[in-house]
Amino acid sequence: MTEKTKTIVVKGGNFPFSKVVKAGGAIYVSGVVGRDDATQEIPFSAADQARIALTKIQNLLSQANADMDDVVKATIFLTDMRYFADVNTVYRSFFSDDQMPARSCVAVSSLPDPEAKVEIEVIAEASL
Numbered sequence: 001m002t003e004k005t006k007t008i009v010v011k012g013g014n015f016p017f018s019k020v021v022k023a024g025g026a027i028y029v030s031g032v033v034g035r036d037d038a039t040q041e042i043p044f045s046a047a048d049q050a051r052i053a054l055t056k057i058q059n060l061l062s063q064a065n066a067d068m069d070d071v072v073k074a075t076i077f078l079t080d081m082r083y084f085a086d087v088n089t090v091y092r093s094f095f096s097d098d099q100m101p102a103r104s105c106v107a108v109s110s111l112p113d114p115e116a117k118v119e120i121e122v123i124a125e126a127s128l
Contacts, residue, residue, distance in 0.1 A: 009064045020060050027064045027124040031077065032056045033116040046083035046117040050076075050090040053120045058094070061124055068094050070124040071101040077108045077119040087118055 009020035012030070021028045034049025035042040037056070043049055054068075061067055076087060084105065095101065101122070111119050 010060055020064050022064055022126050025126050026072075027061065027066050027070070027126050029057055029060050029122045029124070031075075031119040031121040032060070033111065033113045033119050035113060035116065042113070042115045045086070046078070046080075047086040047090050049116065049118045050087045050120065053118060054090065054094045057120060057122055061122075064124070065127055066124045069096055069099040070127075071095070071099075071122045072125055073123040074101050074103045075121050076103065076105040077111060078105065079108060079110060079117045081107050083117055 004023075005025075006021060006023040008018045009022055009027070010018065012018050017030055019030050019032075032053045033042070034052035034056075036052060043052070058068055061070065074091075076091070078084065078087065087105075111117075113119075
């Protein structure tokens with residue numbers, strides 16, 4: 001029988017999920033949108049939303065003793081593929097060129113946050 005290693009790093013608050021979970025050598029960060037936690041405002045542009053979301057992901061990873069170079073897989077959800085190029089420009093600035101993670105980008109009809117145009121989730125490699 002193998003020992004389970006699941007650890008909740010950051011709880012989801014009032015939501016029925018955890019924001020960050022460590023398990024089996026990986027760190028799973030739930031989908032993050034670009035709403036400012038302090039002001040609860042969300043910018044209009046998808047690029048600005050992506051920048052806030054990725055900054056929040058950086059902060060969540062740091063709570064699990066990881067950083068963006070530890071990300072092995074990212075998934076981006078866009079409400080309109082016309083945002084793809086602008087979000088890519090922002091996304092690229094958060095990763096070292098030689099450490100780009102695998103990635104999927106999908107169009108969705110809507111996101112749980114009705115003002116969100118972008119949601120990003122990542123899986124990172126956990127430090128031993």
